[in-house]
Amino acid sequence: MFENLQDRLGSILNGLTGRGALSEADVAAALREVRRALLEADVALDVVRSFTDRVREKAVGAEILKSIKPGQMVVKLVHDELVEMLGGEGVGVDLHAAAPVVIMMVGLQGSGKTTTTAKIAHRLTTRDKKKVLMASLDTRRPAAQEQLRQLGVQANVDTLPVIAGQSPTDIAARAVQAAKLGGHDVVILDTAGRTHIDEPLMVEMFDIKKKSNPHEILLVADSLTGQDAVNLARNFDERVGITGLVLTRMDGDGRGGAALSMRAVTGKPIKLIGVGEKMGELDEFHPRRIADRILGMGDIVSLVEKAAENIDAEKAAAMAAKMAKGKFDLNDLADQLRQMQKMGGMGGIMGMMPGMSGMKDKIAAAGLDDSLFKRQLAIISSMTKAERANPDMLKHSRKKRIAGGSGTDASDINKLLKMHRQMADMMKMMGGKGKGGLMKQMMGGLAGKMGLGGLGGGMGGMPDLSNIDPKQLEALQKQAEAAGFKPGGGMPGLGGGGGLPGLGGAKLPGLGGGFPGLPGLPKKK
Numbered sequence: 388m389f390e391n392l393q394d395r396l397g398s399i400l401n402g403l404t405g406r407g408a409l410s411e412a413d414v415a416a417a418l419r420e421v422r423r424a425l426l427e428a429d430v431a432l433d434v435v436r437s438f439t440d441r442v443r444e445k446a447v448g449a450e451i452l453k454s455i456k457p458g459q460m461v462v463k464l465v466h467d468e469l470v471e472m473l474g475g476e477g478v479g480v481d482l483h484a485a486a487p488v489v490i491m492m493v494g495l496q497g498s499g500k501t502t503t504t505a506k507i508a509h510r511l512t513t514r515d516k517k518k519v520l521m522a523s524l525d526t527r528r529p530a531a532q533e534q535l536r537q538l539g540v541q542a543n544v545d546t547l548p549v550i551a552g553q554s555p556t557d558i559a560a561r562a563v564q565a566a567k568l569g570g571h572d573v574v575i576l577d578t579a580g581r582t583h584i585d586e587p588l589m590v591e592m593f594d595i596k597k598k599s600n601p602h603e604i605l606l607v608a609d610s611l612t613g614q615d616a617v618n619l620a621r622n623f624d625e626r627v628g629i630t631g632l633v634l635t636r637m638d639g640d641g642r643g644g645a646a647l648s649m650r651a652v653t654g655k656p657i658k659l660i661g662v663g664e665k666m667g668e669l670d671e672f673h674p675r676r677i678a679d680r681i682l683g684m685g686d687i688v689s690l691v692e693k694a695a696e697n698i699d700a701e702k703a704a705a706m707a708a709k710m711a712k713g714k715f716d717l718n719d720l721a722d723q724l725r726q727m728q729k730m731g732g733m734g735g736i737m738g739m740m741p742g743m744s745g746m747k748d749k750i751a752a753a754g755l756d757d758s759l760f761k762r763q764l765a766i767i768s769s770m771t772k773a774e775r776a777n778p779d780m781l782k783h784s785r786k787k788r789i790a791g792g793s794g795t796d797a798s799d800i801n802k803l804l805k806m807h808r809q810m811a812d813m814m815k816m817m818g819g820k821g822k823g824g825l826m827k828q829m830m831g832g833l834a835g836k837m838g839l840g841g842l843g844g845g846m847g848g849m850p851d852l853s854n855i856d857p858k859q860l861e862a863l864q865k866q867a868e869a870a871g872f873k874p875g876g877g878m879p880g881l882g883g884g885g886g887l888p889g890l891g892g893a894k895l896p897g898l899g900g901g902f903p904g905l906p907g908l909p910k911k912k
């Protein structure tokens with residue numbers, strides 16, 4: 388969604404950070420480019436104007452610390468204002484009310500209201516362990532109520548039985564009553580949409596609001612519609628009154644201006660964003676994390692949260708035990724590839740890693756895209772159980788058979804085997820004997836450097852990510868930055884730039900320069 392804006396702002400701000408001193412003319416020229424980049428991203432004109440004015444005011448009056456270059460100070464000011472424009476702190480769906488908490492979904496037809504209703508219900512059921520009832524109030528669109536029922540079956544969430552001939556307000560009253568009798572914690576009302584805002588729609592929304600007394604009124608808007616979505620939010624807020632926004636299709640290739648403008652124009656928080664079509668692809672909106680991503684600073688907290696959600700704890704423990712013995716076969720490699728696919732593939736992971744935003748093109752040019760994972764999984768799936776456990780037995784005739792079964796050729800199989808050998812060697816080194824293995828030494832040294840002495844136990848010194856609170860993760864990221872892990876620093880050997888400051892000079896194999904001198908690694912003689 389924000390790729391174009393990320394590239395533009397990245398190149399503008401990189402030009403500033405590399406210079407020792409900045410004149411007022413330099414700052415003015417950079418802000419002119421920032422303004423142009425935001426306007427091209429379809430951000431509302433008045434929002435852009437106030438944004439650049441605030442940055443200019445602060446940049447002129449800012450005290451430049453001796454340890455910080457003026458260019459870095461401007462980047463910080465742009466980042467802080469971007470966070471402010473997006474809403475400061477993230478706001479989730481508020482469930483602090485007497486049960487059943489009523490959530491009313493409003494929006495235009497085709498914005499993804501019904502699907503989003505099911506996604507929110509699924510999220511509340513699985514993550515918050517709430518008992519949810521969904522009710523469709525859309526009596527006009529053919530099969531709208533049947534669609535919600537089907538989605539309820541898919542998400543394993545209760546839906547209100549359909550009674551033909553009832554008006555939307557009657558269905559709303561019946562849904563609240565049924566939720567009380569059924570002991571539900573939350574009831575979500577999926578209202579009807581129109582192709583455009585009209586008077587009968589607004590009257591109907593107001594009547595439903597009066598009848599059901601919702602605690603949350605969430606406007607579902609398609610982020611690809613640009614400034615129309617902003618006008619829509621303003622109209623709904625004036626007539627019905629909304630408590631928050633849900634933006635759908637944030638994984639699309641739109642310019643992202645609606646997301647950046649909406650909070651500033653309406654004053655209402657963006658609470659959730661749809662990032663895919665699957666039931667679980669609905670994320671909370673964190674302004675600071677989005678701003679980090681737009682400015683190419685990565686989003687380690689979201690990456691770790693995604694890992695905690697998608698990584699199977701039992702499989703991870705079994706993998707750690709095998710690593711400790713220095714074992715790593717093709718079944719393990721296949722598991723690793725599947726985990727990466729679940730976490731959004733190479734592009735999704737790289738987009739969240741600090742300093743890696745400029746690497747996407749280089750990685751794609753090197754052929755390291757998600758189609759490579761699929762090809763490698765096809766090759767591994769075409770092998771016998773014995774071949775997967777013992778890759779050394781793969782001679783020419785077997786490779787020919789595997790190539791035929793997976794639609795690849797011998798060179799693809801050789802590349803996969805070479806990659807496996809390198810990873811297996813690394814696993815042996817990490818799980819090797821003496822001082823608890825290299826991985827444990829590295830993590831122990833890293834924990835010590837960050838003042839986190841308690842991270843020594845568990846899987847080779849790795850903390851149990853599934854039990855870490857998001858606030859702890861935020862604190863962990865700040866501690867890492869204080870210890871010298873600056874976002875956007877880049878990784879030498881991968882074309883990134885300044886490296887991880889203050890960490891010495893040894894290499895990890897296979898990274899052509901690697902992470903310089905991670906704590907616990909022996910120094911070069």
